[in-house]
Amino acid sequence: MLRITEIKLPLDHPEDALKLAILKKLQIKPEELTNYSIFKRSYDARKKTDIYLVYIVDVETPLEKQLLAKLQADPHVKPTPDMSYQYVAKAPSNFKTRPIVIGMGPAGMFAGLMLAQMGFRPIILERGKAVRDRTADTFNFWKGRTEFNPESNAQFGEGGAGTFSDGKLYSQVKDPQHYGRKVLTEFVNAGASPEILYINKPHIGTLKLVGIVQSFRAQIQALGGEIRFQSRVEDIDIQDGKARGVTLANGEYIASNHIVLAVGHSARDTFQMLYDRGVYIEAKPFSIGFRIEHPQTLIDQARFGDYAGHKVLGAADYKLVHHCQNGRSVYSFCMCPGGLVVAATSEIGRVVTNGMSQYSRNERNANSGIVVGITPDDYPEHPLAGIDFQRRLESRAFELGGGTYAAPAQLVGDFLANRPSQDLGKVHPSYAPNVNLCDLSESLPDYAIAAIREALPAFNKQIKGFAMDDAMLTGVETRTSSPIRIKRNEKYQSLNVEGLFPAGEGAGYAGGILSAGIDGIKVAEAVALSIMT
Numbered sequence: 001m002l003r004i005t006e007i008k009l010p011l012d013h014p015e016d017a018l019k020l021a022i023l024k025k026l027q028i029k030p031e032e033l034t035n036y037s038i039f040k041r042s043y044d045a046r047k048k049t050d051i052y053l054v055y056i057v058d059v060e061t062p063l064e065k066q067l068l069a070k071l072q073a074d075p076h077v078k079p080t081p082d083m084s085y086q087y088v089a090k091a092p093s094n095f096k097t098r099p100i101v102i103g104m105g106p107a108g109m110f111a112g113l114m115l116a117q118m119g120f121r122p123i124i125l126e127r128g129k130a131v132r133d134r135t136a137d138t139f140n141f142w143k144g145r146t147e148f149n150p151e152s153n154a155q156f157g158e159g160g161a162g163t164f165s166d167g168k169l170y171s172q173v174k175d176p177q178h179y180g181r182k183v184l185t186e187f188v189n190a191g192a193s194p195e196i197l198y199i200n201k202p203h204i205g206t207l208k209l210v211g212i213v214q215s216f217r218a219q220i221q222a223l224g225g226e227i228r229f230q231s232r233v234e235d236i237d238i239q240d241g242k243a244r245g246v247t248l249a250n251g252e253y254i255a256s257n258h259i260v261l262a263v264g265h266s267a268r269d270t271f272q273m274l275y276d277r278g279v280y281i282e283a284k285p286f287s288i289g290f291r292i293e294h295p296q297t298l299i300d301q302a303r304f305g306d307y308a309g310h311k312v313l314g315a316a317d318y319k320l321v322h323h324c325q326n327g328r329s330v331y332s333f334c335m336c337p338g339g340l341v342v343a344a345t346s347e348i349g350r351v352v353t354n355g356m357s358q359y360s361r362n363e364r365n366a367n368s369g370i371v372v373g374i375t376p377d378d379y380p381e382h383p384l385a386g387i388d389f390q391r392r393l394e395s396r397a398f399e400l401g402g403g404t405y406a407a408p409a410q411l412v413g414d415f416l417a418n419r420p421s422q423d424l425g426k427v428h429p430s431y432a433p434n435v436n437l438c439d440l441s442e443s444l445p446d447y448a449i450a451a452i453r454e455a456l457p458a459f460n461k462q463i464k465g466f467a468m469d470d471a472m473l474t475g476v477e478t479r480t481s482s483p484i485r486i487k488r489n490e491k492y493q494s495l496n497v498e499g500l501f502p503a504g505e506g507a508g509y510a511g512g513i514l515s516a517g518i519d520g521i522k523v524a525e526a527v528a529l530s531i532m533t
Contacts, residue, residue, distance in 0.1 A: 001058045001059060001060050001064070001079070001080040002026075002058070002059045002061065002064055002067065002068070002077060002078070002079065002080060003039065003056065003057070003058050003059075003077075003078050003079065003080040003081070004022060004025055004026075004056070004057050004059060004076060004077055005056045005075075005076045005078075006054060006056075006076045007021050007022070007025065007054070007055040007056070007057060008044075008052050008053070008054055008055075009021060009052060009053050009055065010052055010053070011043070011051050011052060011053060011307065011310065011312060011313070013053070018036075018038075018055060018057070019033070019036065021055075022036055022057060022059060025076075025077070026059070026061070026063075026067055026071075026077070028061060028063060028067070032061055032062065032063055033059065033060075033061055034060040034061055034062065035059075035060040036057050036058065036059045036060065037057065037058050038055060038056075038057055038198045039056045039057060039058050039198060040055070040056040040198050040199075040200060041053060041054070041055050041056075041198050041199055041200060042054045042199075042200030042201075043200070043312070043313060045303060045304060045307075045313075048303070048304060048305030048306070048307070049305060049306070051304065051307050051310075051313070053312070058080045064079075081178075083178040083181045085178075085179075085181075085182040085185075087117065087118055088118075088525045088528055088529055089118055089525075089528040089529060089531075089532050090118055090119055091118055091119030091120045091121070091528075091531070092532070095120070095531055097255055097256045097257060097258070098120065098121050098122060098123050098226075098256060099115055099120055099122045099123070099256060099258040099259070099260065099527050099531070100122065100123050100124075100125060100245075100246060100254060100256040100258070100259045100260065101115070101122050101123070101124045101125070101259075101260040101262060102125050102233050102246070102259065102260065102261050102262060102263055102270075103124075103125075103126065103127075103160070103260075103261070103262035103263045103264055103267075103504070103506070104124055104126035104128075104157075104158045104159065104160065104217075104227065105159065105160020105161065105162065105262060105264045105504065105505075105506075105516065106159075106160055106162050106504065106510075106513045106514075106516035106517045106520065107160075107262040107503045107504025107505065107506075107510060107516040107517065107519050107520040107523070108124060108126075108160070108260065108262030108263075108503070108504065108520065109159070109160070109213070109216050109517070109520065110183065110186070110516075110517040110518075110520030110521050110524070111260045111262060111503055111520040111521070111523050111524040111527070112124045112220050112225055112227075112260075112520075112524075113186065113216060113219060113220055113520075113524075114520070114521050114524035114525070114528075115225070115524045115527060115528065116219070116220045116223035116224060116225040117223060118524070118528050119223075119224070120527070120528060120531065121223070121224035121225055121226070122220070122225045122226070122260075123225070123226045123228070123254065123256070124220070124225065124226065124227045124228070125228050125231045125232075125233055125246070125248070125254075126157070126158055126227065126228065126229050126230075126231060127151060127156055127230070127231065127232035127233070127267075128151055128152050128153075128156035128157030128158065128229065128230070129151075129152045129157050129158065129229050129230060130157075130158050130214075130217075130229050131157065131158040131159045131163060131210050131213045131214060131217075132210060132214070133152070133157075134152050134153075134156075134157030134158060134159070134163075135163070135206075135210055137149050137152040137153065137157075138152070138153055138154050138157075138164060141153065141343065141405075141433075142342065142343055142432040142433060143432060143433070144432075144433050144434075148345070148348060148405060150346060150347060150348055151230070151232070153344075153345065153346055154342060154343065154344040154345075154346075154354065155264060155266040155344060155345075155346035155479070156264075156266070156267075156346055158213055158217065158227075158229065159209060159210070159213040160264050160516075161264055161265070161266065161344070161354075161479070161505075162209070162512070162513040162516070163206060163209050163210065163213065164206055164342055164344065164354065164356050165206070165334065165336075165354065165355070165356050165357075165513070166203050166205070166334070166335075166336045166337075166339060166355065166356060166357040166361075167203045167204030167205045167206065167208070167209050167357070167359070167513065168201070168202075168203050168334075168512060168513060168514070169183075169184060169187065169196055169202040169203060169204065169513055169514050170200075170201050170202060170512075170514055171511075171512055171514040171515040171518070173510075173514075173515045173518065175518060179517075179518040179521050179522065180514055180517075180518055181197075182521060183514055183517035183518060183521070184196055184197050184202070184514075185197070186216075186517075187204070187212060189215075189219075190212045190213075190215035190216050190219070191208075191211055191212050191215050192204055192208070192212055201317070203357065203359070203361075204359060205357055205358040205359030205360070205361070206356050206357075206358060207358055207359070208358075208359050231248050231249075231250075232248065232249040233246045233247070233248060233249075233270065234247050234248060234249045234273070235247040235273060235277075236259065236273070236274070236277060236279075236500070237253070238277055238278070238279075238497055238500075241496060241497060241498055242257065242497065242498045242499050243256070243257055243258075243259045243497055243498065243499035243500040244256075244257060244499075245257075245259075246259065256499075257499045258499055258501070258527050258530060258531060259499060259500050259501065260501045260503050260523055260524070260527060261274075261486065261500060261501060261502045261503060261506075261507060262503040262504045262506065262507075262520065262523075263506045263507075264504070264505060264506040265479055265481060265482035265483075265505045265506045266346045266479060266506075267506055268346075268347075268387050268391075271384060271387065271484055271506075272384065274486065275383065275384055278496070279486065279494055279496065279497050279500065280486070280487055280494060280495045280496045280497075281383045281384070281484050281485070281486050281487075282383050282484065282485050282487060283376035283379065283382075283383050283384075283385060283386050283483065283484060283485075284376070284386070284481075284482065284483065284484060284485045284508050285373060285374060285375045285376065286374065286386065286478075286480050286481045286482065286483050287331075287333065287369075287371035287372060287373050287374060287477075287480040287481070288371060288372055288374060288390075288393060288444060288448055288476065288477065288478050288480070289330070289333075289369055289370050289371030289372050289444070289448065289452060289475075289476070289477045290353070290369070290370055290371075290440065290444075290452070290473040290474060290475045290476065290477055291341045291353045291354075291355060291367050291368070291369055291370075291431075291473070291474045291475075291477055292367065292368060292369075292370045292412070292471060292472065292473055292474075293341060293365040293366065293367045293427055293429060293430060293471065293472040293474070294365065294366050294367075294427060294465065294466070294468070294471050295364060295365060295366070295426075295427060296315055296316075296337060296338050296363070296364060296365060296366045298366075298465045298468070299315075299316045299317075299318060299337070299366045299463065300315065300316045302316070302318075302463045302464055302465065302466075303316035303317075303318065303463075304316055314337070314361060315337030315338040315361040315362075315366070316337060316366075317335045317337050317366075318332060318335060318368070318462075318463060319331075319332055319335065320332040320459045320462060320463070320466075322454070322455040322458045322459065324450070324451040324454045324455060325454065326447055326450055326451060326454075328372050328373060328447060328448070328451040329372070329373045329451075330370060330371065330372050330373075330451050330452055330454075330455035331370075331371060331373075332368040332369065332370060332371075332459075333368060333369035333370075333371045333477070333480055334354070334355055334368060334369050334480075335355075335366070335367075335368035336355035336356060336357045336361075336366070336367050336368065337357060337361045337366050338357055338360070338361030338362050338363045338364075338365075338366065339355050339356055339357030339358075339361065339363055339365070339366070339367055339430075340355070340356055340357070340363055340365075340367070340430040340431075340432075341353055341354075341355055341365075341367050341407075341429065341430050341431040341474050342354050342355065342356050342431065342432070343405060343407070343431065343432065343433065344479060345394065345405070347391070347394070349395060349398050350391065350394035350395050350397070350398050351394055351397035351398045351401050351405060351406075351407050351408070351475075351476065352394055352397075352476065352477070352478055352479055353369075353407055353431065353474050353475065353476060353477050354369075354477070354479065355367045355368065355369065363430065364428075365427065365428075365430050365472075367430070369477040369480065370452055370455070370456070370459075370473075370477075371477055371480055372444075372447075372448040372451045372452060374389075374448075378445075379483075383484060384483075384484065386483025386484065387483055387484070389483070390478045390479070390483060393443065393444065393476050393478050394476060394478055396442070396443055396476075397443055397475050397476040400436065400438050400440075400442060400443055400475070401435070401436045401438075402436045404433065404434070405433050406433055406434040406435055406436045407431050407434075407435050407436070407474050407475060407476075408435070408436055408438045408440055408443055408474070408475045408476075409421070409429055409431070409435035409436065409437055409438070409440070409472060409473060409474045409475070410437065410438060410439065410440040410472075410473050411424075411425050411427075411437075411469060411470055411471070411472060411473070412456060412467055412468060412469060412470070412471040412472070412473060413425075413468070413469025413470065413471075414469075415440055415441070415452075415453070415456075415473055416453055416456060416457070416467065418439075418441065419439070420437070420438055420439040421437040421438070421439075422437060423437070424437070424472075425469060425470025425472075426470040427468075427470045427471055427472045428472075429472045429474055431474050435472075435474060440473055440475050443475045443476055444475070444476065481505065481508075481511055482505055482506050482507070482508045484508060485507065485508030485509075486502035486506075486507040486508065487502075487508075488501070488502050488507070488509075491526055491529075491530065492522060492523050492526035492527075493526070493530075499530070501523045501526060501527055503519055503520055503523040504516040504519050504520060
């Protein structure tokens with residue numbers, strides 16, 4: 001097949017316009033076009049008065065060789081690369097111990113799926129509940145119907161933290177081996193819309209993710225894998241620098257010399273256990289800040305002008321960054337169009353915010369994190385000091401929120417004027433259980449407050465209305481990424497523990513569903529090759 005890039009068409013182009021554009025580009029007759037499919041569709045909205053679609057298409061034609069020779073100087077016509085996935089191994093019938101995967105978030109889920117597809121019958125240990133039970137626990141906590149459950153919440157349980165997010169399936173990681181295509185294909189096989197294979201910024205949304213995660217589980221089990229819920233790993237058996245097995249909280253011991261560690265960025269007790277066992281860990285940068293909410297219509301108008309609300313464009317997003325005079329960088333994080341700000345703590349007596357959207361993205365507010373980059377220089381005491389740093393901020397947020405899991409909040413106008421908020425404005429906060437209006441300058445270090453105060457007016461120059469007085473800030477956002485990295489070697493194993501395979505966001509090697517899924521595949525391949533040697 002041939003791949004044609006940079007086909008530009010009007011936003012409201014006729015149905016046959018893409019086919020006609022292909023014929024014109026290749027200078028062939030209709031009968032010489034066997035078939036075509038859309039590989040990628042994006043839009044260019046740099047000019048709000050002239051928004052257009054940009055296509056990449058794969059074309060089948062009997063004239064492929066002739067056209068490649070004829071158009072060899074054209075950078076937009078090339079052979080379609082082979083993006084099919086090739087398994088690195090097939091389990092032998094006599095392999096001794098089954099690999100263990102700790103965690104059923106995106107990295108653990110894909111590591112488990114790949115190992116199952118290769119015949120290695122993995123045992124997956126998830127500390128939380130199955131996704132539907134976990135969703136009920138989380139939603140009921142948000143609605144004030146039940147107490148907070150530290151083992152079943154927005155962070156812990158089947159599906160991982162990504163289940164309660166926008167369900168974004170795009171990433172900026174380099175992917176020359178097309179692992180991302182394998183991830184997207186498996187999502188489609190599990191029930192996601194095929195459009196995620198070609199739209200520029202695919203997303204799924206929480207409610208759809210629940211069913212998809214259940215489908216992944218069923219596939220793993222059908223291939224001989226085993227998934228155990230409410231099975232928290234209490235200890236890892238390490239002997240002579242080699243992983244030998246795990247001990248669960250109920251005292252059960254499971255032997256294995258191939259253990260995938262995919263625990264997510266909030267498994268603080270597990271990080272402490274690994275540190276105590278001597279596993280090499282180092283502190284890494286992450287970011288802290290608030291969630292900001294605007295009317296989604298304001299963002300749509302700012303990004304799309306008269307095309308705001310167009311069904312092809314959907315709810316608008318944004319990406320912002322500002323480099324501050326104090327040397328800090330402030331940027332938007334995990335932008336959720338038409339979404340909600342949600343309670344994302346995993347520990348009693350602490351408040352954490354995050355954002356999520358459903359597939360429709362039709363809630364009235366847009367939200368994103370407005371966060372400040374910090375480094376281990378800000379918490380230099382020891383490798384786990386970033387966790388202590390997070391906990392202090394989250395505990396302070398709990399106090400400012402009134403000690404009820406309400407979140408501290410402030411109007412942007414009041415925040416910029418350095419005065420506490422007394423009343424809500426036009427933007428109603430979406431955070432549940434509730435918010436408590438206060439002075440957010442007490443919730444973060446002074447350097448972070450100063451940086452955000454400098455950044456908001458700068459962002460207002462890019463998106464008119466971004467610093468509107470009634471926009472809502474809700475705190476605190478501390479789980480942007482893992483505060484540690486469990487370093488690994490070229491074989492994806494811990495630097496000092498053979499057979500321990502750190503994976504995904506918790507280990508410091510991913511940031512989002514797609515990149516975590518990609519990392520899960522890579523780690524599964526490394527496990528398979530290790531078993532085979």
